[in-house]
Amino acid sequence: xxxxxxxxxxxxxxxxxxxxxxxxxxxxxxxxxxxxxxxxxxxxxxxxxxxxxxxxxxxxxxxxxxxxxxxxxxxxxxxxxxxxxxxxxxxxxxxxxxxxxxxxxxxxxxxxxxxxxxxxxxxxxxxxxxxxxxxxxxxxxxxxxxxxxxxxxxxxxxxxxxxxxxxxxxxxxxxxxxxxxxxxxxxxxxxxxxxxxxxxxxxxxxxxxxxxxxxxxxxxxxxxxxxxxxxxxxxxxxxxxxxxxxxxxxxxxxxxxxxxxxxxxxxxxxxxxxxxxxxxxxxxxxxxxxxxxxxxxxxxxxxxxxxxxxxxxxxxxxxxxxxxxxxxxxxxxxxxxxxxxxxxxxxxxxxxxxxxxxxxxxxxxxxxxxxxxxxxxxxxxxxxxxxxxxxxxxxxxxxxxxxxxxxxxxxxxxxxxxxxxxxxxxxxxxxxxxxxxxxxxxxxxxxxxxxxxxxxxxxxxxxxxxxxxxxxxxxxxxxxxxxxxxxxxxxxxxxxxxxxxxxxxxxxxxxxxxxxxxxxxxxxxxxxxxxxxxxxxxxxxxxxxxxxxxxxxxxxxxxxxxxxxxxxxxxxxxxxxxxxxxxxxxxxxxxxxxxxxxxxxxxxxxxxxxxxxxxxxxxxxxxxxxxxxxxxxxxxxxxxxxxxxxxxxxxxxxxxxxxxxxxxxxxxxxxxxxxxxxxxxxxxxxxxxxxxxxxxxxxxxxxxxxxxxxxxxxxxxxxxxxxxxx
Ligand code: HEC
Numbered sequence: 001x002x003x004x005x006x007x008x009x010x011x012x013x014x015x016x017x018x019x020x021x022x023x024x025x026x027x028x029x030x031x032x033x034x035x036x037x038x039x040x041x042x043x044x045x046x047x048x049x050x051x052x053x054x055x056x057x058x059x060x061x062x063x064x065x066x067x068x069x070x071x072x073x074x075x076x077x078x079x080x081x082x083x084x085x086x087x088x089x090x091x092x093x094x095x096x097x098x099x100x101x102x103x104x105x106x107x108x109x110x111x112x113x114x115x116x117x118x119x120x121x122x123x124x125x126x127x128x129x130x131x132x133x134x135x136x137x138x139x140x141x142x143x144x145x146x147x148x149x150x151x152x153x154x155x156x157x158x159x160x161x162x163x164x165x166x167x168x169x170x171x172x173x174x175x176x177x178x179x180x181x182x183x184x185x186x187x188x189x190x191x192x193x194x195x196x197x198x199x200x201x202x203x204x205x206x207x208x209x210x211x212x213x214x215x216x217x218x219x220x221x222x223x224x225x226x227x228x229x230x231x232x233x234x235x236x237x238x239x240x241x242x243x244x245x246x247x248x249x250x251x252x253x254x255x256x257x258x259x260x261x262x263x264x265x266x267x268x269x270x271x272x273x274x275x276x277x278x279x280x281x282x283x284x285x286x287x288x289x290x291x292x293x294x295x296x297x298x299x300x301x302x303x304x305x306x307x308x309x310x311x312x313x314x315x316x317x318x319x320x321x322x323x324x325x326x327x328x329x330x331x332x333x334x335x336x337x338x339x340x341x342x343x344x345x346x347x348x349x350x351x352x353x354x355x356x357x358x359x360x361x362x363x364x365x366x367x368x369x370x371x372x373x374x375x376x377x378x379x380x381x382x383x384x385x386x387x388x389x390x391x392x393x394x395x396x397x398x399x400x401x402x403x404x405x406x407x408x409x410x411x412x413x414x415x416x417x418x419x420x421x422x423x424x425x426x427x428x429x430x431x432x433x434x435x436x437x438x439x440x441x442x443x444x445x446x447x448x449x450x451x452x453x454x455x456x457x458x459x460x461x462x463x464x465x466x467x468x469x470x471x472x473x474x475x476x477x478x479x480x481x482x483x484x485x486x487x488x489x490x491x492x493x494x495x496x497x498x499x500x501x502x503x504x505x506x507x508x509x510x511x512x513x514x515x516x517x518x519x520x521x522x523x524x525x526x527x528x529x530x531x532x533x534x535x536x537x538x539x540x541x542x543x544x545x546x547x548x549x550x551x552x553x554x555x556x557x558x559x560x561x562x563x564x565x566x567x568x569x570x571x572x573x574x575x576x577x578x579x580x581x582x583x584x585x586x587x588x589x590x591x592x593x594x595x596x597x598x599x600x601x602x603x604x605x606x607x608x609x610x611x612x613x614x615x616x617x618x619x620x621x622x623x624x625x626x627x628x629x630x631x632x633x634x635x636x637x638x639x640x641x642x643x644x645x646x647x648x649x650x651x652x653x654x655x656x657x658x659x660x661x662x663x664x665x666x667x668x669x670x671x672x673x674x675x676x677x678x679x680x681x682x683x684x685x686x687x688x689x690x691x692x693x694x695x696x697x698x699x700x701x702x703x704x705x706x707x708x709x710x711x712x713x714x715x716x717x718x719x720x721x722x723x724x725x726x
Pocket of ligand 1: 129213216270271272273275473
């Protein structure tokens with residue numbers, strides 16, 4: 001932590017301008033940039049002040065950002081697979097304390113206010129994440145602690161003596177207030193009061209954790225919150241500190257790093273297209289300028305080293321796929337060396353980074369299909385804030401078919417409208433028979449479309465998966481001679497995963513269809529798609545079973561959801577009988593029973609099922625789909641035979657990035673071939689306050705092991721999209 005100093009922000013900006021101005025006329029090697037921290041929007045703090053009634057026995061002490069107080073959090077974190085305790089500190093804290101020397105137990109602690117937006121840890125990326133996603137401190141910059149009872153001061157007061165105390169009070173973080181007890185020590189002298197108290201709180205209580213960024217970072221629910229307070233004695237009638245911030249300024253002093261010829265091209269080629277203003281990754285992290293990258297050099301090295309970014313999941317034994325945008329080992333090493341060297345710049349910090357990734361060739365825009373029921377805006381609360389962060393919404397997009405003879409398409413594109421909130425989309429085709437069910441589901445709320453997670457949530461038969469989109473994905477263009485037939489009356493169903501931060505934006509994402517010309521239709525062959533549904537059964541761990549059993553024994557009316565039958569019953573109430581039938585049908589199909597899934601490896605469950613290939617032809621794309629517990633995925637052709645070939649291997653699954661992968665090699669399959677579908681789930685990937693048996697279904701707390709293989713049938717054979725069954 002850099003040293004604390006009194007700071008005049010206005011003057012600092014001038015200083016920065018001067019420095020940069022001066023630097024520009026120096027030689028390259030002498031450049032020494034200092035960046036102004038531009039992240040925290042609220043940098044000050046203020047608290048109510050207390051007044052003294054009787055200055056013979058009462059002394060007023062004041063905590064202000066200037067006198068060395070620190071509030072810190074410590075949480076066990078697994079970052080990129082290694083465990084550590086991460087800590088963050090803020091020194092921007094205020095509050096008043098009155099010590100009654102005659103009757104210490106009658107001492108008072110005014111509300112202690114902490115500016116949590118100024119939390120500073122060893123990773124500026126973590127700080128950004130906290131501000132933006134978890135603590136959301138840009139919106140709720142202050143945490144407050146109101147003491148309701150002080151224990152331990154029932155003593156004969158002596159200056160300089162250290163007393164053990166415990167403070168009970170109401171802690172408010174974000175929008176939640178909950179009682180917590182802090183314990184520690186306090187020492188009071190005529191001039192100063194020094195107190196160190198801490199409490200173990202649960203981040204879930206306040207909706208700020210546990211943090212779960214698939215493949216990158218996980219934290220424990222328990223967080224130690226410590227107040228190391230220094231309060232200076234103030235004379236009666238002293239005005240409160242005006243709360244003007246005094247903070248440390250992180251200096252990203254970056255001189256002479258090799259950037260322009262080494263790292264910059266890698267970022268511009270592979271990262272900037274998503275991390276540029278308006279891009280899908282921009283909200284999390286902007287790479288608009290060289291300084292933006294230098295500021296998080298170590299984090300860039302980390303996320304590339306573990307191949308978290310760019311998001312390309314196939315690894316391990318996967319075959320080669322088209323459009324592989326993962327970095328080479330050399331590129332990763334180049335970034336690593338730059339960061340290890342201090343992440344310096346040899347260009348001006350405000351040098352703009354330009355997206356130079358492979359230009360995406362637009363498809364022919366024959367039909368632009370908008371949502372039938374209009375643009376979508378999420379539900380908001382009284383303050384105009386979205387009521388939920390993650391939302392899965394399905395909408396009908398009607399295909400224009402004037403002749404009534406169906407539509408052949410040569411390709412399609414999902415075109416996100418509000419890129420900052422549209423995370424991904426899964427596209428289905430549904431027959432006209434689904435209209436009744438759609439009307440029923442759409443009537444459940446006032447907004448266009450219906451709520452759907454995982455799939456379209458339609459059980460009408462004939463609903464099939466058509467494709468999907470994740471940020472950065474190019475439009476789908478079918479190979480020459482092939483197309484997709486949309487039968488007359490069929491609709492496109494678009495499931496969008498919205499991630500709302502604080503704005504309820506109106507979204508009008510579109511689907512673009514490239515219709516085949518009459519010449520193309522002549523002799524066209526239909527792409528055939530098949531879906532494979534295999535069991536998803538993940539029992540509670542023995543520890544979770546014990547917790548649930550204990551609650552069942554002690555809490556009235558508690559339903560033990562570690563018992564599979566209870567989960568199935570809950571699914572029946574939430575959905576319908578059909579939904580409860582799928583998990584058992586899948587077990588039957590794969591020739592197993594629930595007992596086969598009993599053995600977890602720690603918190604990881606596993607499912608494997610061999611099925612006959614459904615559609616013959618040349619494999620075009622492969623896709624695996626799980627929900628948020630998904631940990632790893634594998635699809636293998638003809639397993640345990642000399643011809644065994646892994647079709648897709650994702651050793652480290654990420655719910656955010658589910659793409660159709662297009663094999664480079666031509667692999668033929670026939671109905672005599674067997675495909676093995678394997679899914680792994682880690683129960684710790686998603687925080688569950690109540691332990692629960694996980695089985696196949698639509699909800700966020702349910703799972704799937706869903707796979708899709710599209711093939712190019714022999715020319716002339718008009719393939720079909722086989723029903724998905726859900
Ligand atoms: C296809 C779009 C895309 C590409 C390409 C991409 N990113 Fe990202 N990146 C994202 C998105 C979206 C997120 C936010 C992830 C989330 O919300 O979990 C992100 C998050 C990050 C994070 C923050 C990690 C965290 O969760 O705190 C870093 C660092 C990052 N990207 C660096 C890079 C680098 C370096 C590259 C290039 C080597 C790159 N990204 C390429 C879309 C992309």
